[in-house]
Amino acid sequence: MxxxxxxxxxxxxxxxxxxxxxxxxxxxxxxxxxxxxxxxxxxxxxxxxxxxxxxxxxxxxxxxxxxxxxxxxxxxxxxxxxxxxxxxxxxxxxxxxxxxxxxxxxxxxxxxNFYSNHSAVQLINRFEFEPGYIRMCTGELSPDIIQQGLVKRALDHLSEKDLELNYSNPYGSPGLRTAIQSYLKGKGIEVPISNILITSGALQALHLIASGMVPPKSRVYVESPSYLESLNIFQSTGSYLVPVPMDRSGILPWMIPGTSQGTALLYTIPTFQNPTGRTMPLERRKELLMCCLKNNIPVIEDDTLYDLWLDEVPPPPLKSLDGNNNVIYIGSMSKCFSPGLRVGWVVAPEGVIRRLADVKMQMDYGVSSLSQQIAQKLFESGLYEEGLKNIRDSLRERRDQMGQLLERYFSDLAVWNFPSGGFFIWLRLKGKVLAQQVFESALKEKILVPPGSIYDADCSSCIRLSYGFLGEEEMESGMVHLSDIIRRLNLN
Structure with a gap:
């Protein structure tokens, strides 16, 4: 040799x-x-x-x-x-x-200073748009669900005289903020438009808060597991995440340590939580708000999935129950209607909005004027609500199909929740197989499945499945192949 x-x-x-x-x-x-x-x-x-x-x-x-x-x-x-x-x-x-x-x-x-994405997230981001991959990871609507016809009708409502293609107001166009003000009122959130800032989706809202308001070395309490763990938004600005346990009703308020060790805040997704799909009942929401107020912990409520309820209307947002301006509320059209429009919003006290708007103007000088005008017409004309009904019907069928496939192919491999809305089904694998092994093996067979460890290090036996992007045949093919992969790994 x-x-x-x-x-x-x-x-x-x-x-x-x-x-x-x-x-x-x-x-x-x-x-x-x-x-x-x-x-x-x-x-x-x-x-x-x-x-x-x-x-x-x-x-x-x-x-x-x-x-x-x-x-x-x-x-x-x-x-x-x-x-x-x-x-x-x-x-x-x-x-x-x-x-x-x-x-x-x-x-x-x-x-x-900006941390890299988790390696698994980088791989998913790399291959999501490659042809031939089954995207069981994607928390967004399939192209055949997105209401392109309604968006076209909203565009048709814009006359040449109305079309505005210049920079928009730093806070977002007054017309869109007024439309969102009315929309939020239907959820029990009543605020002046001076308390509303338009952002490029919910993700930008989080970046603005992390970079513009949160001091370094702050603790950010999150549900365990949490979508925020798969990002490095707060860590990149010098803060760190502190997981707080959940039960079936959501985060456990009595397990939040308090502020004795320095600055702290809470990030929560109370409705169709990502990645578990759980929804916090009304009493737990009230308990959480009381606990945070008592311990002087401000709250960031991520409510981007609220409109994707499939069985019944969820409890009201935390912000609608907040009588003390302790909650910053984040909403978006990306998950519920159209990711490509990149229209989100923040609801907060006026001083906070001024600060976030100033930071935002240093980043991008405002959200696309055209996207804002389309979003305004969607809200004002009732097309948004019309589209939501169509989207819910399609998502309900896909969720139910995935539930049936889980019963057929995964009953001996995992246990799971069955969400009442959103995109996600959270699986805990039986046996000794690790989710990272499933991720790596599935990737080789062109199936994208996020491992639970990117949402919490202790979730190494969990995976998150998404039914929102998959067609009927693709979903069944992916589920069959994924179950085969897990069985093969269990034999090793």
Whole structure:
């Protein structure tokens, strides 16, 4: 055997441990360690990588940390896996050179304050728009559900005289804010338009709050698990997330620690929570508000899924029960009507709105004027409500179909909830198979399924399924293949 092939057959030597005292996440330190050894040629293509369990012992970290690091290295093309063959350093020397510290720009990229997405999220974002992938991950409407005809009718209502294509008001167009004011009144939220800011979807609203209002080192309480854990919005501005347990009724208010250790706030999705699909009943909402007010904890309510109720109208939003201006309310048309319009809104005290508007003008100088005009016409003409009825009917059929497929193919593999609205069904897998393994195996078969660990590290046996984007045949095909993958992994 040649010396090259002999070295390729060896297992890489681990002689380092991550520093738990650094602010850099442990998985990111492991990624850097692997990248440095591969790009410098210390480890060569074809060499074996120790098992995940062995790496966890070597690095003195949880296995989930190793799983996350390995997944990111695979997405970078530096490692590769094969059934029965374990994990190896890829033989592609060009990829190794790309990740070497050969450009001064890398120093700036690594020094940036904005955290990278979770590796699984990066992979999903990368492949979502590639042809041939079954998107069981997507929290949005299928193109055949989106009400394009109603949007066209809204456009037809805009005469050439009415069409405004210049910059809009920093707070959003007065016409749209007035229309949203009326819409919110139907939910029990009565505010002047000076308390409403138009944003480019709900995600921008969160970025504005995190970057413009929340001091570094603040604690952000979130449900465990939470959609916010799959993002790095608050972490990138120096804050950190603190998971709070849930039961079937939502977050447990009595488990929120309080503010004795510094600045804190709460982020919650009380209606069709992402990823679990749970809805908080009225009494729990009142209890949560009372607890937060008593402990001086301001609340961010993400209510972007409220209009997608499928069985009955949910309890009123937290903001409608808030008599003390303690709740910042975020809404959007993206989930319920059209992601492409990029129209969302924030409801908050006027001083807060002024601050957020000032930050927003430094970012994008306002939401698209055309999108705002279309959204205004949709609300004013009743087309929004008409479209919602059509969308609910279609989503109800898809949810029920996925429920039937779960009973048929997953009854011995998992337990799950059955949501009364929204997009998501939360599965807890039986047996010892990890969701990250399911994610990686499904990805190879062009099925995108988010692992529960991106929503909470303790949810390593959970996956989130979405029924909103899948057609009937595609949904059944995906569910059959996914169940086969989990069965195969359970046998290993």
């Amino acid at each position: 040649s010396s090259f092939n002999k070295k390729a057959a060896e297992t890489v030597t681990i002689d380092w441990k991550p520093n738990k005292n650094l602010d850099v996440p442990l998985y990111a330190q492991i990624v850097t360690y692997f990248t440095d050894n591969i790009s410098t040629g210390n480890w060569t293509g074809g060499q074996n990588v120790p098992s995940q369990r062995q790496l966890a012992r070597e690095f003195d970290v949880n296995r989930s940390t190793v799983v996350e690091a390995i997944a990111e290295l695979i997405s970078m093309g530096l490692l590769e896996t094969s059934y029965g063959g374990g994990t190896k350093v890829t033989r592609d020397s060009w990829l190794h050179m790309m990740h070497a510290d050969s450009s001064h720009w890398k120093n700036y990229v690594d020094a940036g």
